[in-house]
Each structure stands twice: as structure tokens, then as C-alpha cells.
Amino acid sequence: MKAEIITIGDEILDGSIIDTNSAWLANILNQNGIPVFQISSVSDDKCHIINALTEASSRVDLIIMTGGIGPTNDDITKIALCEYFNVQLYESKDVLENIQKIFSGRNILLSERNRKQAEVPENCQIIQYPSGSAPCMWFEENGRVYVSLPGVPFEMKTLMEETLIYKLKTHFNTSNIYNKTVLIQGLPESVLADKISDWEYKLPSSIKLAYLPSPGFIKLRLSSVGISNNEIEPIINKSIEELQLIIPDSIYGYDDQTLELIIGKLLADQSCTLATAESCTGGYISHKITSVPGSSEYYKGSIIAYSNEIKEKLLKVNPKSIIEFGAVSQKVVEEMVIGLKKRMNTDYNIATSGISGPGGGTLEKPVGTTWIAVSDGTNIYSRKFHFGKNRGRNIIMTGMTALNMLRNIILEKNK
Amino acid sequence: MKAEIITIGDEILDGSIIDTNSAWLANILNQNGIPVFQISSVSDDKCHIINALTEASSRVDLIIMTGGIGPTNDDITKIALCEYFNVQLYESKDVLENIQKIFSGRNILLSERNRKQAEVPENCQIIQYPSGSAPCMWFEENGRVYVSLPGVPFEMKTLMEETLIYKLKTHFNTSNIYNKTVLIQGLPESVLADKISDWEYKLPSSIKLAYLPSPGFIKLRLSSVGISNNEIEPIINKSIEELQLIIPDSIYGYDDQTLELIIGKLLADQSCTLATAESCTGGYISHKITSVPGSSEYYKGSIIAYSNEIKEKLLKVNPKSIIEFGAVSQKVVEEMVIGLKKRMNTDYNIATSGISGPGGGTLEKPVGTTWIAVSDGTNIYSRKFHFGKNRGRNIIMTGMTALNMLRNIILEKNK
Numbered sequence: 001m002k003a004e005i006i007t008i009g010d011e012i013l014d015g016s017i018i019d020t021n022s023a024w025l026a027n028i029l030n031q032n033g034i035p036v037f038q039i040s041s042v043s044d045d046k047c048h049i050i051n052a053l054t055e056a057s058s059r060v061d062l063i064i065m066t067g068g069i070g071p072t073n074d075d076i077t078k079i080a081l082c083e084y085f086n087v088q089l090y091e092s093k094d095v096l097e098n099i100q101k102i103f104s105g106r107n108i109l110l111s112e113r114n115r116k117q118a119e120v121p122e123n124c125q126i127i128q129y130p131s132g133s134a135p136c137m138w139f140e141e142n143g144r145v146y147v148s149l150p151g152v153p154f155e156m157k158t159l160m161e162e163t164l165i166y167k168l169k170t171h172f173n174t175s176n177i178y179n180k181t182v183l184i185q186g187l188p189e190s191v192l193a194d195k196i197s198d199w200e201y202k203l204p205s206s207i208k209l210a211y212l213p214s215p216g217f218i219k220l221r222l223s224s225v226g227i228s229n230n231e232i233e234p235i236i237n238k239s240i241e242e243l244q245l246i247i248p249d250s251i252y253g254y255d256d257q258t259l260e261l262i263i264g265k266l267l268a269d270q271s272c273t274l275a276t277a278e279s280c281t282g283g284y285i286s287h288k289i290t291s292v293p294g295s296s297e298y299y300k301g302s303i304i305a306y307s308n309e310i311k312e313k314l315l316k317v318n319p320k321s322i323i324e325f326g327a328v329s330q331k332v333v334e335e336m337v338i339g340l341k342k343r344m345n346t347d348y349n350i351a352t353s354g355i356s357g358p359g360g361g362t363l364e365k366p367v368g369t370t371w372i373a374v375s376d377g378t379n380i381y382s383r384k385f386h387f388g389k390n391r392g393r394n395i396i397m398t399g400m401t402a403l404n405m406l407r408n409i410i411l412e413k414n415k
Numbered sequence: 416m417k418a419e420i421i422t423i424g425d426e427i428l429d430g431s432i433i434d435t436n437s438a439w440l441a442n443i444l445n446q447n448g449i450p451v452f453q454i455s456s457v458s459d460d461k462c463h464i465i466n467a468l469t470e471a472s473s474r475v476d477l478i479i480m481t482g483g484i485g486p487t488n489d490d491i492t493k494i495a496l497c498e499y500f501n502v503q504l505y506e507s508k509d510v511l512e513n514i515q516k517i518f519s520g521r522n523i524l525l526s527e528r529n530r531k532q533a534e535v536p537e538n539c540q541i542i543q544y545p546s547g548s549a550p551c552m553w554f555e556e557n558g559r560v561y562v563s564l565p566g567v568p569f570e571m572k573t574l575m576e577e578t579l580i581y582k583l584k585t586h587f588n589t590s591n592i593y594n595k596t597v598l599i600q601g602l603p604e605s606v607l608a609d610k611i612s613d614w615e616y617k618l619p620s621s622i623k624l625a626y627l628p629s630p631g632f633i634k635l636r637l638s639s640v641g642i643s644n645n646e647i648e649p650i651i652n653k654s655i656e657e658l659q660l661i662i663p664d665s666i667y668g669y670d671d672q673t674l675e676l677i678i679g680k681l682l683a684d685q686s687c688t689l690a691t692a693e694s695c696t697g698g699y700i701s702h703k704i705t706s707v708p709g710s711s712e713y714y715k716g717s718i719i720a721y722s723n724e725i726k727e728k729l730l731k732v733n734p735k736s737i738i739e740f741g742a743v744s745q746k747v748v749e750e751m752v753i754g755l756k757k758r759m760n761t762d763y764n765i766a767t768s769g770i771s772g773p774g775g776g777t778l779e780k781p782v783g784t785t786w787i788a789v790s791d792g793t794n795i796y797s798r799k800f801h802f803g804k805n806r807g808r809n810i811i812m813t814g815m816t817a818l819n820m821l822r823n824i825i826l827e828k829n830k
Contacts, residue, residue, distance in 0.1 A: 007469075010625055011627045014442070014595075015440070015442025016440055016634070016636065017438065019438065019454075023429075023432065025430070026428055027429070028430070030428075036429065037428065037458070038463075039455065040453060041435075041455075042453055043452070048452075054797055070628075071605045106803070113603060113605055114605050154808060212431050212432075252822070281702075283693075283717060283719070284702045284705075285698070286697055286701070286702075287697055287699045289697070290698060291807065291810070293772070294773065294774060296721050297696075300724065301719040301721040301729075302718075303719075304705075304716060304717035306711050306714050306717075313758075314716075314729070383476065391706070
């Protein structure tokens, strides 16, 4: 059983956008026992889409398409599908009702153009998505399954995660794939590889290991194919226990967890509160923390002190400290975290101050120099880092490092 | 004249990495008059690569491949190319010399595995890249050109930019492609399409229009093929001038600009300062603004008031206003922006308060209800929005809308 992904859109072929849908789809399909044989990107052109469908259908059992089903004139996927299957479009009552609901909820009049989105090929099953006007269409022909998904990543992902992946697994009776991902913060890939090379060497041959690095963290994926969960789970868990002994502070979570989710749970469980004082991260940490639903339960807020004036006025940093040690210094970042605690009256507090770049570096403090301080109410822990030259990466690295420092400090305090 | 891109690698098909090479290649090819007809990603498998080459050669004049030419065993592109062209591998003196130079420069002994990288198909021309061990290979057969590039983005890009693109333009005598992208905020795709449908209808047939929606904004791309810049530029500029009359407040920029960059430039040009008070956006606006290098010149900081306590304490919001009108109300968001200005002593100020969801909605104020206030020092402009049910999208929509409100207010004040 093999799948092929076809992404549709001129904007992919002219390089206006990076096709991130394919990688996301390939990942979720593989994790659910559906290997992806090929990925193709084609234009918003009827003949081209039909040709891609014909080629793919000679190779695989499942074809997943994204894009080209919006309300504008360049969206042609449905017309291509009609011609490919030799069927007609009809107006689906269910889809129309859903669209009407969405538009009345937003107080927008339904135009003729939007109404057209309710037209679907007559041979498809509809999988609805309550808050998106483009439905998912499921076709079966000659034992093959064709699925058309919207190209908007957010709508595509919701449809896939909430409904489609279960329908696919049931339909194709897929072979078992077991994945466990270990999330690691604070170690560059090469350092990690050296530290765990003995462990890696001793891994059972049934387990495949993959390093998946991202800015600020590394995913280490252990996977097996064709072995039941009952059989493989204890083997993988044992390997991970051994790994934890080698890099105890660096493993912050597993699978789909995020640092901000884990910290949120730790704080909520202990009815503790958090605030941040961000200079170089400029709101990134706050944005991460508040991306978690329910974060207002434990997160009081932040003072983004992007100027020395605000550090002094709102965080009561001593102007002399800034003059003597510079804004990027242990002294200032610790004063920031002390001032923050007084202002916010919170249990835990984070402060960051660094040189994100590209400007502002000196010989003594080059771009990438960053101080992070975390307070647990009793003690202040501060550390200096050197992250590198890229502004965006520095902001992410500082944010992820600060959150992982906080995580270890909360765990230490509650031992 | 059309091109096709084939990216080779199992890591693309299992979703471990996002294939960014394709978009980069597509972009540079298009900008140099070589339209890309299709992009395909295939596995590190000889037959699969040969099949992809066969299919592509039936469609296009130029095939650009990346990946699968490294030193490891799963790199099989050269073997596939030999079988496809029915030729043998031979050890290229030039490539070997280059590899030897690289290794001696790094003080590493040349292994048998590395030496094998000097083997290339006998029918190819070599395009060397001084600091990379994998060369670029150029093949010609039946009037078609096949190019094999390394998959490492940095090596691939250097080869393309420094040598290959000129060789391609000369070889194919390419036609001119002209692109202009209009950036639009505050109009859903279907509303925009309706508003500009007459304009779209009247566009000269030499201009192709594409809608590229993202969360919070839409890119509208006007493009032409085969017409000189001198000829098409005034035509496209005239069309954009007409578009500006239809949706004056919604067009915030062009091509690679971003709202945060445009606002940064406006503020810096006038030596004005900005601060934000974020509730529902939780630091997202601040993060966007500070992602711009040099933003500390005009951005003083933010008070992320994620709790009512902080709204009252730091922004001096009247507790009675929160009780009477609720935290998500015109009264409170205006008091936030007033309190912020006093605290920060800034020229422009933004405040947001909304229900991002998934919790916290009521019948009267459903999830997605958001108030934004912007102050220009003299006047306060506040508006209510309904963005929808998704937390992440609500945060982005609120942030983009607030930034575009600010942009229009700065422009209005300086008319």
C-alpha cells in the first residue's frame, strides 16, 4: 500500500510559496503506516492535474491532493476531477448549509462566488469541516482512493487530524508503525550524536533512529515497522530510559508536546504563576506561552523592555548597572528578574537580555551573546550563552533555552 | 521552454524535512524566464529516479535534479543517470583534484568513500564548485538538458547563482518574466475577489492574476511572460494604481515587504516611537515588530497584560470598567492604550483585548471577538472585530489587523 501526494498551485511552481503541506502530510501518513512513494506539485491547469492523476494512479493506491478548491477563478481542481472521473458537478446541500452557517456567523452576505464552493463532483463523499468553506472530497475508483483537501494549511491539517487519517487507516488496514519521538533542548546535533553514540550503537535492530533538528531543539525519532505496539513499546521505553540517564536535563518531552505546553501543565498543577521580562526576545517567549489555550490561568504577563528607559522605569533596573556592566550582563538580567517579580507578584519569573543582531555586537560581546535569568521565588539562576549570528535564530534559541531552564528549575524545586 | 524539478531523498518522502530547495529553484528559474512546469520528489531508488526522468523528459526541455550525490550508500543518483543514458561511470581527474584539495585543506585523509565522489557518468560536463565535494553535472540528449545538483541547500544555491543560471539562460535564450505582488490586509479572499472583479475583468490579457492567501493577509500577484520589463512595467503599474483606488486602505505593500518592516520604516523616518499593550495577542505583535533588525530605534516595548490585575496595576485600567463592560470592550481597550502612553511616553500606541479561544466565549461575546485601539498621541481609534474560532489564527489576525490600522493612522496623520 503506497500513497502519492499531489499539491496544486501555480504559486508553488513559481516559487512564491514553499510547499509545507507535502512534508506535513508525508509525516502524518508515514506515522500511520502509509508510506509516501512520490510527491508532485502541478499547476492550476485542468490537463496538468488530470495527467498527474493518471500517472499517480498507475503507481499507488492512494492519491492525496491539496489546493485549487477555493472560491477564486484560478481554482480548478474540482473541474479537473469531474473530467477525470467523467462526472458532473452538483450543488451539495450539506456543503451549502455549512457555508451559509459560516457566513451568517461572520455577518457576511453569501455571494454567488461563495455559493459555488458548495458545488462538488457527483461521485464524491464529503468530509465536512465546520469552520472551513472548502470541504474534503473522497473518491473511490478501481480500488484506488483519491482525496482532495483544501490547500490552506490550517484547514487541511484539521481535516486530516480530526477525521481523514482514521478513515484512511480503516480503509487500508495499514501495517503497524510505532513512533516515539524524544524532544531534546540545549545540545547541538553533533554534540548530541557524540554523547549518545554508544547508546545508539546498542539499539535493537528493530528500532530505526532519526535525528530531526529544528532551531532550538532536536527531535530524536525511534521507530519500528510491522511490530505490534505491545511488543515494541516496552523495548523502546527501555531504550529511552537508558537515554534519560545520559542526557537528563536535555530531554524536555515526547512526541507532540511543546515546552510551552509542558511548562503550562507544571505551573497549573501547582497553582503557580509566571511572568517574563523580555529584552532581546522581544515578546517571543510571551507569544509561545500564550499560544497555549488556558494560559491565562498561570501566566500574568510580560514587560517587553526593548529600551533601557523601560528597563529602568518598569523593571527598576539600576541605571548605574547598565552603564557599568551594559544591558547585556548578568547584573542587569538579574535586576530585571527581581524587578519583574516585584511588579508582577508571580512565583516564577524569566528575564532575557542579549544581542540578537545583526547590529550591536562588540569584540567582547559579539552578536549572539545572551543572558537568561530565571527566578523560582527564592533563588535566581542566571546563565550566559553564545548562539550565533542569525537574528531570528537567536530569538528562538534564547526563548527555547529560557523555557527549558524554567522547566528544570520548577522540577528541581518540587523534587 | 519549460523546466521540471526533481528532488531526490527518502527524507523528503517520510516528512522528516521540508523540501525548500524546490521553492528556491522555482523562484530563481522563473525570475530568469524559465517557467517551472512540475516539481516531483522521489525516493533514493534507482528505478524510481529513472521513471521520474522518463516522465519529465516527455514534458519539458530542462530537468533539474537535486540530491542523492553525496558519499553515503543511499546516494544513488549517478548510478540512475548512467542507466538512464546507458553510459558508464569514470573517475574524473578534475573532480578528484578538487576533492583532494578540499580534504587536504581540512587536514582530513581522503577515504575510499570520498574518492568515489570523483566518479561521474562519462557523458556529462562538470561544473565545479570549489568548496563542495559534490560537483554539478550537465547532460544533453535529444535537445533536452539534464542538470544534477547537490542536495545541500548552500552548495546547490552557490552553484546555481554563481554559474548555472547564466549557462541556462544562454543555452535556452529565455523569455522575460515580470512579477509584481500586491500585499493586502483586512479583506477575506472572497470579499476581495468581489470588490475587484470588474478590475480583474478589465486586466490586459498579457497580465495573469493569482490570489495567494495567508493567515492575516493576501498576496495578489500580477505577472507576464515574454514581454520586456520596459513594456510591461508601466502597464502593470497602471493596473495597480487603479486597484489602489478600489481598496486604498487594504494595500499595505509590495513584493517582499512585510507590515512590520513598513511600519518600522514609517516610524524611523519620522523619528517616532511605538509601544504596545497586548492582552489577547500575548506578545505576538511585539515579536513581529522586534523581528525587524534595528527595531530598538523606534520600539520601546510592551506590557503584556494577560491578567486583569496587570491591566489595572500597570496600565491603570479602571477596575470598574472591567466589571461594567468586561475586559474585552471598547472602554477597556481604550483605557489600556491611554495607560500605555502614559507609562511608555511613546508617539504611537497599540492595545488589543479579545477572546482568542477556545474557552472564554459567551453568547454576547463569542470566541474571536476582539477590540483593537490605536492612539496617534492625539486621537484614539478603536474597532471591534470577529475573527473566528481558531486560537492561533485569532492571534495572527488581530496582530496583522492592528499593524495595518497603525500603518493607516500614521499615513493619515502625516498627510
